[in-house]
Amino acid sequence: QSALTQPASVSGSPGQSITISCTGTSSDVGSYNFVTWYQQHPGKAPKLMIYEVSKRPSGVSNRFSGSKSGNTASLTISGLQAEDEADYFCCSYATTTTFVFGTGTKVTVL
Amino acid sequence: EVRLVESGGGLVQPGGSLRLSCAASGFTFSNFWMHWVRQAPGKGLVWVSRIKFDGSIKSYADFVKGRFTISRDNAKNTLYLEMNSLRAEDTAVYYCARTDWLDPWGQGTLVTVSS
Numbered sequence A: 001q002s003a004l005t006q007p008a009s010v011s012g013s014p015g016q017s018i019t020i021s022c023t024g025t026s027s028d029v030g031s032y033n034f035v036t037w038y039q040q041h042p043g044k045a046p047k048l049m050i051y052e053v054s055k056r057p058s059g060v061s062n063r064f065s066g067s068k069s070g071n072t073a074s075l076t077i078s079g080l081q082a083e084d085e086a087d088y089f090c091c092s093y094a095t096t097t098t099f100v101f102g103t104g105t106k107v108t109v110l
Numbered sequence B: 001e002v003r004l005v006e007s008g009g010g011l012v013q014p015g016g017s018l019r020l021s022c023a024a025s026g027f028t029f030s031n032f033w034m035h036w037v038r039q040a041p042g043k044g045l046v047w048v049s050r051i052k053f054d055g056s057i058k059s060y061a062d063f064v065k066g067r068f069t070i071s072r073d074n075a076k077n078t079l080y081l082e083m084n085s086l087r088a089e090d091t092a093v094y095y096c097a098r099t100d101w102l103d104p105w106g107q108g109t110l111v112t113v114s115s
Helices: none
Strands: A009-012 A018-023 A035-040 A047-050 A064-069 A072-077 A086-093 A099-101 A105-109 B003-007 B010-012 B018-025 B034-039 B045-051 B058-060 B068-073 B078-083 B092-098 B109-113
Touching: A009 A018, A018 A086, A018 A105, A035 A064, A035 A072, A047 A064, A072 A086, A086 B045, A099 B045, B003 B092, B018 B034, B018 B092, B018 B109, B034 B078, B045 B068, B045 B078, B058 B068, B078 B092
Parallel strands: A009 A105, B010 B109
Antiparallel strands: A018 A072, A035 A047, A035 A086, A064 A072, A086 A099, A086 A105, B003 B018, B018 B078, B034 B045, B034 B092, B045 B058, B068 B078, B092 B109
């Protein structure tokens, strides 16, 4: 199972919006409405930001939103803030019993 | 507070074995599927294994099949990962996480495979 493809880096100025893509295949992202997104600050454990493509867990800012079209899922961060600078990973079912992560995207706030 | 605490990592020689533990607290452990995910130094996240809440269903990434075994003791609120035939490429921080949404995660335990 190959990793889902994410851009290595995305940057934006404070207040701007950025979008991170997560491209898989018709066997994983395209087959399931089960895409999750995680934020990871350096030296820290990942934190769930989006589940089931577009749902936000309690406590996660509404500046984070998710969507999916075909084999590509996306995470949008609006009103970019300094604290959003981190690595972001997507994840999907690869089969009904296994999972696959994205390659990861480093978000830089300029 | 929901909490997951991994332990058992360390330095092991190639071909060696190690058992990781993940102690859960703050929730009814026996009601939840649990996962192991790893992250090599400076690299991305890689899914390793999953176990059903009662231990009856287990699944693994292809690269650990036959070498790693996931298990749980619901009476002790603890998840395990038995790792055998370890290779240099298994060097990583190993995290446990709750549910298929992987929420929350523990702080991780570092496994280093080196001679």
